[in-house]
Amino acid sequence: MHSLSGGDFEVVILGAGMSGLCMAIQLQRAGIRDFVVLEKSAGIGGTWWDNRYPGAQVDVPAPAYSFSFAPNRHWTHRFADAHEIHAYQQRLVEDHGLLPHIRLGHAVVEARFDAEAGRWRLSLDDGSAISARFFVCSTGPLSRPRWPDIAGLAGFRGRLLHSARWPADADLAGQRVGVIGTGSTAAQLVPALAPAVARLSVFQRTPNWILPCVDRRYGRLDHWAMRLPAYAALARHAWVQVLELGRRGFDEGTLARRLMIRAAAAHLRRQVADPALRARLAPTYPLGCKRIIYSNDYYRALAQSDLVTAPIQAVTATGVQTADGREHELDALVCATGFDTVRPLAGLRIIGRDGQALEEAWRGGPSAYLGLTVPGFPNLFLTLGPNTGTGHTSTLLFIEPQVAHVLACMERVRQEGRRWIAVRADVFAAQDAAVQRRLAGAVWSHCSSWYRDENGRIFAIWPGFTGEYVKAVRRPDAAAYELG
Template sequence: MDPAAPHTELDVVILGAGMSGLCMAIQLQKAGFMDFVIVEKSAGIGGTWWDNRYPGAQVDVPAPAYSFSFAPNADWTHRFADAPEIQRYQQRLAQAHGLPAQMRLGRAITQARFDAGAGRWRLLLDNGERLSARFFVCSTGALNRARWPDIPGLADFQGRLLHSARWPTATNLAGLRVGVIGTGSTAAQLVPALAPAVAHLSVFQRTANWVMPRVDRRYGRLDRWLTGWAPYARFTRWAWAGVLECSRRGFDEGTWTRRFMQAAAASHLKRQVADPTLREALVPPYPLGCKRIIFSNDYYPALARPQTELVTAGIKRATARGLLTADGREHPLDALVCATGFDTTHPLAETRIEGLGGQRLADAWRDGPAAYLGITVPRFPNFFLMLGPNTATGHTSTLLYIEPQVQHAIACMQRVQREGRRWIAVKADVAAAQDAAQQQRLAGSVWSQCRSWYRAENGRIVAIWPGFTRDYVRAVRRPDPAAYALG
């Protein structure tokens, strides 16, 4: 990339127009950083809620906790909001703050290189446009690169091949023989939506998951009127955040919360699945919390429908007509849906990012992604991650993590400006010490006891935060000046 080539000069470039990107942009405005752009590879805003348009897509935490503290939403129709509602909330936020004019939609950043002499990031877009920014914020999170299953012969399948995170609009599978690979949170929403309409539904399960009842209800006029009153909206968000935080204790062995959740899940399975053979196949073989818990009232009933079959034999390979399982049976399919989630171990792999001395982020993350408090990476100055490594949560809303991350990043930017410096970067020894302590906590946790998207292939836990939300907020909200070097 030629630094002398014509380029647009900016204060901040934000990669990604999902929840964290919108929050960053709004808070930058409040902090007086008006010269920024948001670069988004999709044709519209929404991030994961743009990508995940499959039937039945919903958030799995109560909606009051899935809105920002500075922007309560009085328009939720249910306690657990569906994907279109969430996207409408994001669109209203963007419009209210004039963000569409500062977006480059349908564009991807292919290269980003830090120019230490100038203290600026030089960025190249896929249309040839060049940007130069003092600060570079990656707000893509971990759930943005769809992961296809590693099944021999998948390219030979001649039916419709779909991924839940790349769902085509106006897709109609009614009357077809449909297979679904995966039984995680996405499948638990997708399967009930598909089951009533298809001719036959084959659900291919590698591992049964813990399923809890979903305490959902429809919001009426009184709820929406009350939410329009700011004190009530703040209280409701705080109350639900507190309830979710209590559920975090369910991940710790020996707690009464854990025993209660285990009993509730067992009762839910027994109540909803009458067939003892099917019920036995749905008992999870790993400790509660090791994978993300599913909250659903219609997943088990969908599996018990006469046209639905739960397939527990391993998939051997794909054929032109369907899937061949390890028991020698071929399952004929007209369409195959891969509800196999995202590649969380290679984030930002589509962008070549170079820090000091030409250090590539991909090389720094060769053994798995790592960042100081999930936000900053040694030798990558003026570079901030939103929902970066080890900031996922298995019990609460990601928005409770996004807001303090944004505050942390902006405080770092303000320090650079205030002290008249070119750049700021976390010290390598500080980042290493924090990561070592974090991995030590995770090594003895429930998340080390099974295979999940929280872990890399080498066993390193790269996604989950080991503690409570309050611990993270306390650690992140105000940057420790001693943790950072300035240049």
């Protein structure tokens, strides 16, 4: 492996999370070893390096959160904790010999396409420069923390934390702690914090749909069975099908939807005895419009906490002031407010074939052909790009066919002796318009969420079932691309 500074590579992969690791493994399997994985963090893992807050875990069954080519027999629970997922990622690196290809602590600040050479020229944050024929952005949509836009936040004199940048020394035991945000992250964080802190104030803007989590601990028999390739594949397939049934719950009038709504109502009644508190926790938007939360202990933790539903007016030096005139004095304030999904590549300037920057192409909102590539940006591929998010299943089910698609495009360029490949503008526009038409009347259009931008465009979610996406993506349509 040659040195990074001044290096010329066949492929540069940006990000060492799940999609970046999958891309690297499949490159090796295809016989392509001239690649480098650039990761801005101090360790691999992507979102699982960033999200190490107390209680962090995956919200789909673990067998579905491992690659089809690399089943994991080490899961201890059906819903794996963050440290278990990170351990799985470490094993992927070790088992596939990826360490020599990974460069930690390196961020790309600019990528410019050289049309004459058919190469991407990349400038790094340390002043060095490299080039690559193919540039794969595997940063994903959940990489840049989003801080709430609240007056006075920067002036808070206590400890200010974000769930996606949780420090190892964050011991909040015995303190007065506030949590802003009540989404998936908070549903995991709040139960972990509640027993340890002196007082927990949870600031809720919108109550969410919460279903019971069918978690269980895996025993010796499970671990033995997972050593059998046929059983591991069957367990993964079975859970994938269960998750697809859950997707039917997003469609109005289906039996799955009726059952899920009833299950959520029953769960709320069982866990919250106080009718007044129950009313404050009842969601007011349609099921599925935001990501559904699966938790057995969130409601119980809220019952032991101070649930604040009055709007936040400002953050003061010593706490949070709400519109009802109360000031909630705090020693620490935690922002469980998610990620900047509208600008996932902010801080990286990507300039295409005709000198246009990607941020300019995305002025109307992030969009890409099948979430993978953008016209005018040859040899650039995104994984988990626009409109490839899922509200019901494992992202790994989308990553694997995306990687297969990218590899097929790379192979075509090499086989035909070309310099570059790019999606045709008309094909991209037609596919994007078709996706937006389907989304216009879907459940995700009925509320505000991180799936939508400020103009209401749904840029994150795939409108159909997983199988439909896999079929559309795995083998590229030759007519959809132009070569140069």
